Each structure stands twice: as structure tokens, then as C-alpha cells.
Amino acid sequence: MKIAFILPKLVNEAPVIVVKDLINQINEEVTLIDVYYFDDIKEVEFACNSYKISFFDKIDFDKYDIVHSHMLRPDLFVWFNRRKVKTARCISTLHNDIFKVLKDSHNRFLAYIVEKIWIKSLNSFDSVVVLSENMKFQYSKSIKKANMSVISNGRDLCKINRIEIDQVDLEKINLIKLKYKIIGASARLKKIKGFSQVIEVLPYLEEYALVLIGDGDEKDNLIELATKLNVLDRCLFLGYRIDGYRYLTFFDFYAMTSYSEGFPLGLLEAAQNNIPVFCSDLPVFRELFNEKEVSYFELDNTNSLKESILMLEKSKKEFSNNLYEKVVQKYSLKNMGDNYLNLYRKIILESN
Template sequence: MKIAFIIPSLANQGPVIVVKDLINELIKKVDHIDVYYFDENPELKLACTTTRISFREKIKFDDYDIIHTHMLRPDLYIWYHSKSVNRAKCVSTLHQDIFQNLKSSYNFLIAAIFEKIWIESLKSKQAIVTLTHTMRNQYAKKIKVSKLHTIYNGRPFFQFDELKEIDEMDKKEIIKLKKKYKIIGISALLTKRKGIAQIIMALPYLNDFALIVIGNGKEKDNLVKLAANLKISHKILFLGYRLEAIRYFKFFDFYAMSSYSEGFPLSLLEAGNASLPTLCSNIPIFKELFSKNEVSFFELDDVKSLVNSIINLEKNSEMFSQNIYKKVNKLYSVNNMSENYLLLYEKMLK
């Protein structure tokens, strides 16, 4: 079996990380893999040949059995060149709630327009993968149900001693904070959709807790101002973007997923792999992936609920730590993910 993956770039971002993990497993099981991408920002190295292309440039589509696209431009690319694809079977993975993600990044009008365009482009594919059943049910209203398949993301298991040490200056700042407080950690692109302001608003009621935020984004300035207005800047460390943010997880006592919407958060799997007691917003996707004995849920935009949820995490930290680790290692491994994709590819070729 020969597979081509088409992605927007080689940036260190969720969908590309998923492709990297998938390739690392599939390359042992298939004949050949190539990756094509559009933007020149090669942060990640992949275990196969990678080629930069332009949108109008045709690759040799029918040299491949499977063409697997991720994100908008690659989906539009296959749609644009659909008349040149004869033998290869095309599959796309939807990594997010399209409308909510675009609305958060742009506005309602842009989200509404581009969701329609994106979904129209998906109709040229033989299969569309959703990351959860919640997402599948949502798109079943807009895409032919027989084309929809659910495959959970997975991440490689790791040991902290296998990872590189963090920057020494970061380490000093973190240790200084840990001497006074228990640390809640977050690693995310800083957008309103991630709901991090909720955690900051709860901190004044949590005397023993501080927050470390890894990541950049257009919401960062607002979060910094909010912390200053609440007079809790001394309890929050904004580290900015860090490559391999997972290296910092060993300094956290707890992890927070405060999102208003999500596709399938890789950092949540990494927190589970690190045995971190984790706080989650009470949204359908998180409730599908984990039970109330595996993560501590809170109601969106309810500070009291969030505070109580963190107290619950602290009180039952050993239970949450063990249960989330077991769940992630059992269901959300990179091996499970790759096996499920391979089964889908084989089914498409039959």
C-alpha cells in the first residue's frame, strides 16, 4: 500500500503532530509513504520524504493507493484537482468543529461561509474521519453518513527521563513558584475558545494554587490584563511557546482543559500519560472520552463549579491520577490509532 499525506505545513501543531505519530507507526506496515505540504516552516521532521508544493501544482495522484488530507487547504486542494484523481482513494480527517473553530479565530460570517465551502470539498472524498462520535453525530446532518468513520487520536507513551531538559531559566521560575503553590498547568494555543480566562478568574478563590501557561496566541494580552486586574499576576507564569511542551508536565501538580469546544486535544492525552489529575470543562467531547472518575468536570463560566472541581481534584488526586493514566494507555495509544486507520484504508481499497 502506498500512501500520500497532504498537510498545510510541518508546523508543530496538533493535526501535524497526529500525522507524524501516524506515519511513525504506519511506515512499518505499508510499502511507501510521502508527505506533501504548502507552507515553509519546517519545525517537525517526519520519518518519510516530504515535498513542498503549491496549490495549483499537481502531484502524481494515482501513484498512490490512499491520499489522506488534513485541514482546509489540503481538502480544497484535492477538490480542486479531483478530475486528476482516478485510481487513488481519498480520505480526510476532521480535527475540529469547523464552525466553532473558525468563529473563535475570525468571526461568525467567515465561519459560516468557510464551513459550507469546507463541507462541500469533503463530498469528493470516499471517507471522512471524525475524532469522536460526538463530532460524527454533528456532521451526519451535513455529510453522507456512510462516509463517516470515527477514529480516536492516540499519542506515543513516554517517560520523562527520555525527554530533553527544559530551559534553565524556565526551570528556576517554575521551582520558585512551586515552593509557594500547587501548580495547575495548561499547554494550548491562546484563543478564547480555550477558556483559560475561567481558570484565572477562579485563582483568587484558590489560595494554595498557581497557574503555568505554555503557548502563545492573540488572547494572551487579554489574559495578562485579566490577571493584573485581579491582582494575581504573581500566581501566574506565562511561558510563551515552547517546543515539546510535554517536557514541562513533570513540574505540574494538576492539568486543566477549560475549552468551550475541542476536536480531540492531544495535550489531554499527554496529561493522562503523565498521570496528572485533570480538570475538564463539562462539554460533550470530554464527557465522551472520560468519566467523572477519570477527570474532574466543571460547568462552563461557573467560577464556583470550577473552584469545587479543583478542590475535588486535590482531595482525590491519587484516584484521578491512576484512572486517567489507565484510560489513556488502554484506549488512546498511537498503536490503536494507526491500526484503526490501516483497517479503514484496507476497507476503502476493497
């Protein structure tokens, strides 16, 4: 089996990390894997050849059995070249709620227009993978021409080489840890991630501090809010760090406070490090985890978040053990790799 993956850029973000992990998992099971990308950014290395292309370059799609694209530009690239594809089977993985993510990063009007175009492109594919049954239900009315499959993301930190943490970061974290219990997260700092809710609850939880690993356009707003609420001394914004999961060992609790989420890679990483997680009450999270595995809170309800954290504090060992077992059994990298290989084989078989 020969596979081409197409990505917008090789940045250290969830969709690219998923592809990297998938390639590592299936590499020995296939004949050839190539990665194509558009932007001249290369934060992530792959265990295969990677090629920078422009949107108007031509590639030999039929050199491959499977062409697997991720995110908007790669999906549009495949769509624009669809008539040239004779034998290869085209697959896309949809990682997020299109409208909500684009509305957060741009505006409602642009989100509406781009979603329509993106959905039209997805209908040209042989198969579209979504990350949860909730996403499948959401898009089943608009993606009708492509077969839809649900494949959950997987993560396996045991196979990842851990790198030493910067000494300056270590000193800053340890200074906070002497006085407070640390609520932490590693993610892009965007409004949709909901970290402002943690800052808003800190005045009511004087024993806790917040440590965020990541950067983004919401960072200044979070600092301004923390200053306004007089809790900036209990907030540490370390900025972007490669392999942010390295910092999990310092967290007492993990904050999964998103207003929308495709599949929570950060939560899987926290679970594999036995970090208890409090989680916004979203349908996708309810599908994946029960109330004995994560502590839920109602979005934009400070009292609910406070109670969720305090409940987690009382039973953190039980929560972390239950969550660890769920993730290891159901959301492993092996499961993800096997599910994608089975899908690839099924689509190839059906085309013959």
C-alpha cells in the same frame, strides 16, 4: 500500500503531531509514505520524505493507494483536483468543530461561509474520519456523500525522546512551585481554550498558581485579566516551547478548559504523566472520560470550577490512576495506527 499525507504547514500543532505519530506507527507496515505541505514552515520532522508544494502544483495522486489530507487547504486542494484522481482513494480527517474554531479565530460570518465550502469539499472524498461519535452525529446530516468513520487520536509519550528544559524556565517554575500548587497546560493561547476561567478562579484559590506553555493572540488578554484580578504574580506565561509536554512533570493539575475541542491531545499527554485533570463539561469529553477519570466543571461558572479543582485535590491519586488506565488501554498510538490501517485496507478493497 502507498500513502500521501497533505498538510497546510509543518507546525507543532495537534493535527500535524497526529500525522507525525501516525506515520511513526504505520511506517513499517506500508511500502511508501510521502508528506506534502504548502507553507515554508518546518517545525516538525517526519520519518519519511516531505515535499513543499504550492496550491496550484500538480502531484501524481495515482502514485498512491491513499491520499489523506488534514485541515482546510489540503481538503480544498484534493477537492479541486478530484477529477484527476483515478485510482487513489481520498480520505480527510476532520479535527475540530469547523464553525466554532473559525468563529473564535475570525468571525461568525466568515465561519458560516467557510464551513459551507469546507463541507462541500468533504463530500467529494471517499471517506471522512472524525474523532468522536459526537462529531459524527454533528456532521452526519451535512456530510452525506462520503463514508464517515470514527477514529480517536492516540498518543504514546514513552516513544518520544525527552529534551532538557531550558534552565531559565526551570528556575522560574521552581520559584513558583516553592509557594504554590501548579495548574498547568500546554496549548495555543486562543479564546476558545478557555484559560481565562482559571485566572478568574485564582482569587478564590490562594494556594494555586497557573503556568501556561504556549503563545497566541489571547495572551495579552490573559495577562490583562490577571493584572486586573491581582493574580499576575501567580501566573507564568512561558510562551511557545517545542514539545510542551516536557513541562508536565512540574504540574500538579492539568487544565482542560476548552469551549470546544476536537480531541484533547493535551489531556492524553497529562494522563500518561499521571497528572490529574479538571475538564470543561463538553459532550465530547463526556463521551471519552467518566467522572472517576476527570473532574468536570460547568463552563463560565467560577464556583463550579473551584469545586472541581478542590475535589480533584482530595482524590488526585485515584483520578490520575483511573485516567492513566483509560488512556493507555483505549487511546494508545497503536490503537490509532491499527484503526487507520484497517480503514485504508477496507477502502482499497472496496475500490477493487
